[in-house]
Amino acid sequence: MGRRKKYELPHGEGSFYFRSSDKMWIGVLEAGLNSRGKRRRITVSSKDKDRAWEKLTAKRKEIAAGEITPEGLRSNASVESWITEYLHIREQTTRPKTYRGELAGCRQWIIPTLGRRKLKELTPADIRKLTDTIINSNLTTTYATSVQRIFIRALKAAQLEGHSVPDRVLKVPSPGKSASGRTAIPTNDAAKLLQAADTLPNAARWVAALLQGMRQGEVLGLTWDCVNLEAGTIDVSWQLQELSYKDRTRGTFTKPRNYECRQLIGSYHLVRPKTKAGYRIIPLVPWMRNALEALALLPRSPHGLVWFREDNPEMPISSDMDRKAWKALQDRAGVWKSGDKEEHTYYVLHEARHTTATLLLAAGVDPEIIRTIMGHSDIVTTRGYQHASQEMARWALEKVATSLQLGSEPARNKVAALEGLRQQDRHIDEAWTRFQKWL
Secondary structure: OOOOOOOOOOOOOOEEEEEEOOOEEEEEEEEEEEOOOOEEEEEEEEHHHHHHHHHHHHHHHHHHOEEOOOOOOOOOOOOHHHHHHHHHHHHHHHOOOHHHHHHHHHHHHHHHHHHHHHHOOOOOOHHHHHHHHHHHOOHHHHHHHHHHHHHHHHHHHHHHHOOOOHHHHOOOOOOOOOOOOOOOOOOHHHOOOOOOOOOOHHHHHHHHHHHHOOOOHHHHHHEEHHOOOOOOEEEEEOOOEOOOEEEEOOOOOOOOOOOEEEEEEEEEEEEEEOHHOOOOOEEEEHHHHHHHHHHOOOOOOOOOOOOOOOOOOOOOOOOHHHHHHHHHHHHHHOOOOOOOOOOOEOOOOHHHHHHHHHHHHHHOOOOHHHHHHHHOOOOOOOOOOOOOOOHHHHHHHHHHHHHHHOOOOHHHHHHHHHHHHHHHOOOHHHHHHHHHHHH
């Protein structure tokens, strides 16, 4: 078999010829079948013969390496163009809160930093540039890791769609999580917060956080049909969440297909928990039960919400209003995470939930039971909850058991009882027995 000429393709791969109508050199390659099942051909052209041949040779190499761009995709797609398309896909398939986080990460960091880069030209250095940009803006490595995770997920989706993305870009290590500043609220501070809340009409709301381990959305979305006072339980099946408007005039919202939610008013919706672990039935501590029994006798929200705005019963309490009330409670109790009355740092609301986990863990409750109460698969396996000392376990048992035992008494009497128990140096066995009765 003779040697193939320079401008000659192997049989069946395509053709290379001069088109006299416009004096162009044309190269045609066979590239499998198109979306309609017909032969797909890739064409290159140039008025210069050698240039046309170079283009054709480059395309042959792409086909041989499996890197040819599938039908309908632009071979030079940029990060910005793909991310824009990707976000539209995610909007249809992702829970609203998750989508808002991804949208913020893409618009604030990924597109401004790497938007003009071509997908096929990305390098590990680009990923590191994204991370460094975030960290140099005084944000944590934890946040940088989350944004990198969003970007890598988007790039994997681009590959799945057929875009050319270098595999090495997907293997860049994340910067890792920074040390969390969140912790459990000390028992003494928790008792002071409960004491300060005792005279407030929404006292049970803070008991739900500190002693029931309920998330903010679970508390604000609690409805009376999910409260069983006779059995002393709460069915945690819904959460309050504000959905973003897609078209305010039409009253449509940004949410995935088949997303289960119930509109209350405006953007306020009741939505299902994110995971199966979030669905749970938890027992009421006595104080919580008594407070709910009192609330049940008062006028109710038209939506059946347990807690709502005092000045407008039709409106749910927003997460921002709830966080402001949490800070006001700390000011009222004179309890802060650090600092004094003049200058201090507040406990974040989620740390109240951490308190429940720590107290139960310190009391020796089986982690599986705690997971059931908290509705979380990992919260008790985190290192932050595994350092309970004997002294911590002793005082936690005494305080938790006592507060649960005296469920019908006001908070100020509870605190006094806690201190009285400490002074009397009761045995842990006695406290443990009382705690077991509650469980």
